[in-house]
Amino acid sequence: MEEEIIYYDKSEYIETDSGNKISRKSVISVPQNIVLGGKTIIQQNCIIRGDLRRKGSGYAVVIGIGKYCLLGEDSIIRPPYKIYKGVFSYYPMKISDYVHIGQRTIVEAARIGQYVIIGNDCVIGRFSVIKEYCRILDNTVIPPNTVIPSFSVYGGNPGRFISELPESSQIIFEQKAKQYYDRFIAKIEEDDKKTSN
């Protein structure tokens, strides 16, 4: 079944040359430190903390986000921090391609691999590493420093291994991510189509 098209208000979103769709209602601090891979959707009231970075001069990629990602409404992307040898500092975060982050989810992971779906209302703890092809169920709390291996489903509070994913998850997740981007269409375009027809 082809899923329903999600319309958004064209005036609310900025579309970049590489196909990123970023809501004007989102909070993106210090965009110079943030890299988007293209065709990524950032929905309203998202908070991306590009300002939290290691002390020092010059630019540094604080948050790298791949292509076909989705940052759901009210989600918070914040680089992880720790005290190392008595010095408090933030560390960069990397989010790979085809990663969906659900609504109201807080992410402080060090690295999220490709094809990962994170549900709504989750907390991904500091310095956790999520490998490729994973699924985090809704309302999961992943404790800090957790490593989640490939093909696993995690859920619960604290988040624990629940089951394995089928080998074909790559195809499912890729389709899902691409279809979501294709379904995410500006409202005005629809009117244009009607008039042109």
Place this chain on the structure above:
Amino acid sequence: MEHLNKNNNKNNIPFPYVYYQCTCQVVSKIRRDIFFSTNQFPLKEPVESEINSTTISHFPPTHFNHYRLKSIYNLYFCPSCCEIHCPDCVKNDFLCFYCPNCLFDVPQASVVSEQNRCIRNCFECPVCFNVLTVVSQKDVLPTSASTSSITDEQNSYYLACNVCQWKSLEIDLSFDKSTGLYLQLQKKESVLPHEVEFQNLRNYYDKCLRSNSNMNSINTKRLSALFGNSSSLLISPSIISHIPDLKTKLILAKRENNQKSDEYNKTNDNQDSTILMEDELEMIRLKNLENMEELTSLEQKLNQPEDQPKFLSHLRIHRIPLRVKLQTKCNKCEKILIKQEIQKMKKPSNIRFAIKCFARDYIPNIFIQQLIPNKPLYKDMPVQVLLKFVNPLSQEIQVSLTTLPNKQNENENKSKPKIDTDIKKSAPKSPMSPIFGRRTSSLMASPKARKRGPSLKISTAPIIPTKIKEEQYKKSEGVSSCNVTVLAKNFKIPAYDPLKEFENETEPTEQKQVGIFEKKKNSVSIVVEVRPTGNVNDRVEFPILVTYSFVNDQKEVDNETPISPNYAELSHGVQKFVSFWTVIGIGKIVEENIDNNKDNKNKENKNKKK
């Protein structure tokens, strides 16, 4: 997503869906039928060899095995026997062991000796089973002045849980170095009573084995492994009498063994008294208990089965259990269906596949494209379902569809069992007429394939039980709560061409076949009319038999196309048939709106009157 569905009741499977029936379902059904008709449990082999597209067509999915129906993404396809396989009917082998935390590969030899647990620095919290992290005591001290006073030599490390804030200091465990924790822990663990006991037992049995193997040249090691220590009983007295030297040695060995076992029991007796003492102490402690939080939960006890401690302070840290990567094989021909790429000296975090035979790369993928009209389903209100068939093969395929016979309108008001028998009678007893008739006609079309025709006929003959007990079918509910009409029962789907993938050209509409909605690159959408006939809240779902055939017109040398199935026995130009059943669910029957409104109004009126 699928794992969630499995746990739920069948009624909770969300709509709409397209599920496939695996070949193993047909095998189990045939075996059940043979068992009912002959009262003998059939062997697996002959049944499996009878599976072909015709036999599959006789066994439509019933409502009972909803759990066993799979989405196409969970199915595998064996290219050499042309069969669909589900995760329940494949063979799995270990490919590699790895720790889920540090992601290091553990060689198979050390897996057993290290008790299937990580041998590096990965430990799980005994209280909440999450991963423990190494913390240096130097870091925790807040003031910088005190940290400088501690030199690296004095510094000690302990393990802490990030979830429940448990610290290994609570059980008096700290480490001198931050690396090689397991080696440091191993010394402490080796003193524990259960470890000592195990070591004693092992030494004892090792001695027994050695004495036996010294006794004679016969490989008693293997025998004693099978039958315990009674290997002397296995040698018949006649043989012993023939070899005089052996006889005396045997008697000596027997005596030694008896002595040894006596010794071993004695040590056990001594330990019993100390255990009794410990038990009493524990009882006293339990009586004086003030805080319930000192006690362990059931889960925590089971995590430490060797002593099952009652107090949190008796818990020990455990190394993280290993996980395994599996390789999947066809259970019929042993062909590898799924194999991940494993390279030596590379971390098991590599997730590329060396071999993958997913069903979606071999059989037509079916999607529900659209419901016309896309509204709630009412009884007797026909809906049109657009089914999209996608051909993943690099050859053109011929698809033919069959549905179960529809219920007659007159039967609607009559009792359910009768309708069922009508369907069942017509389904398994006379399936030859529609299905086979169609097949012969398609065979006629390609003269090369006609040779295979008779073999198909013969193979079906012995396997279908002649007497099908109707009672057992009566138990099953109505197969479908709807009438289904498929107009386009035979159609062709063009080959999948990766080069055309990104072209947007729509093909010219050549003589449009009845019932076909649209044709695109390698997909065909057909119209299926569904008229729900069941009661309110009945699920509208129907089985469709899909048979597809293709001619292997590719030269065998051509191995460039990765998705082309490598049919070993299929030579050039031979037509091949593959069948499978699908179940398509589109929704639940809803009570008609007019009635609803009336009811609501009546209720409101009544409320007002009150």
